[in-house]
Amino acid sequence: MTETRRDITNFFIAGINYKKTDAALRGQFAITPEQYDKLLAMAPAFGIKELFVVSTCNRTEIYGFADTAQVLIQLLCTQTKSDAALFHSIAYIKNGKDAIQHLFDVAAGLDSQILGDYEILGQIKQAAKFSKEKDCIGAYTERMINAVLQCSKEIKTKTELSGGTVSVAFAAIQYIRENVAAIADKNILLLGTGKIGRNTCKNLVDYLQTKRITLVNRTEDKAAGLAAELGLSHAAAGELAGEVKKADIILVATNAPNPVLLQHHVADSGSKLIIDLSIPYNVDIAVQELPGITLVNVDDLSKIKDATLDKRRAEVPKAKKIIAHHISEFLDWHEMRKHAPVLKAVKNKLQALHNCDLYTAYSSRLILQQAVVDNETKIQKVINGMAVKMRTQNQRGCHYIEAINEFMTTASPN
DSSP states (O other): OOOOOOOGGGEEEEEEETTTSOHHHHHTTOOOHHHHHHHHHHGGGGTOOSEEEEEOSSEEEEEEEOSOHHHHHHHHTTSSSSOHHHHHHHOEEEETHHHHHHHHHHHHTTTSSSTTOTHHHHHHHHHHHHHHHTTOOOHHHHHHHHHHHHHHHHHHHHOOTTOSSOSHHHHHHHHHHHHOSOGGGOOEEEEOOSHHHHHHHHHHHHHHOOOOEEEEOSSHHHHHHHHHHHTOEEEOGGGHHHHHHHOSEEEEOOOOSSOSBOHHHHTTSOOEEEEEOOSSOSBOGGGGGSTTEEEEOHHHHTTOOOHHHHHHHHHHHHHHHHHHHHHHHHHHHHHHHHHHHHHHHHHHHHHHHHTOHHHHHHHHHHHTTSOOOOHHHHHHHHHHHHHHHHHHOOOHHHHHHHHHHHHHHOOSOO
């Protein structure tokens, strides 16, 4: 398949997020690191050279240069549980400047399930880094990603869009605080000590003022390390059944492709609050059918309201203004990049003209009257002036003749 050229008109994003799909449906299109690796390896066969995929609890999005968005969707869905037809029927698709705007909005936290959630920026950065390591990020996409990162950092510094403490992990703490009495007397079990699990654990300690927490992780050393750091308990994965029975509150942040907490783990173990922070679900949905069990997922948590969110909403206009500025700068660079072949051709012509006998005879007369100017400096000055005019005026054909005339008549930089 022919490789797609990299140009803004061929830049697409196709994705699904929390706005129109629930966590169960999003889970069918979640991409694990192993699947991401396979997807990138298959990209050349689809004619795709530059792309990256963002897959979080709130969204799965594929960004890249392609002839159509459908090609990107077909590539993505080679690695998902459900097919491309379903994804296309529920996806949003954006192209060109609209796709770029969407990427900037997502990175800033404007499109997050919890407004201003800054974790998405790190997830985008990690996704792009992974693609670059697999030679699926070139100069154009890297420039775009860098612009996005700089923009989001400026928003973080100059606004309060991410101010306060609001995230899915913190929303779990709020839910417990509002729905569980006598928290200090409750036994808490946390499954998973990756990034989300670690953040959740620290929030449990800091905001609920409890240390009756047991950590379980597939790699026991990670659980043991975090437990030692925070003064908590840990247990091996093989002891899960016993720990589940002792727990009053269970939080699951394991990021596994399939459920790790099953109905038989929970059956006949008394009343429990179970909070599933994973996409796809890592708690078997059948668990909620058991008596005394309350099961809460990420979509439920996102509905929690907080005064911090009101403050964040007031910062949205400031963030949008910063985004508009950075997008304008990127599009200016894009326009200059389009003119690069023309500028290079003119520069080559001017360098050839310098060696022309007619020009040599003409310039020798000027040298008697004016200061001698280094030829390369003179050519670069002409090219810089031409570049500015091409960016600000739509007179592409005229600039070539004008550049030659300026080169012929200019012998001094003043």
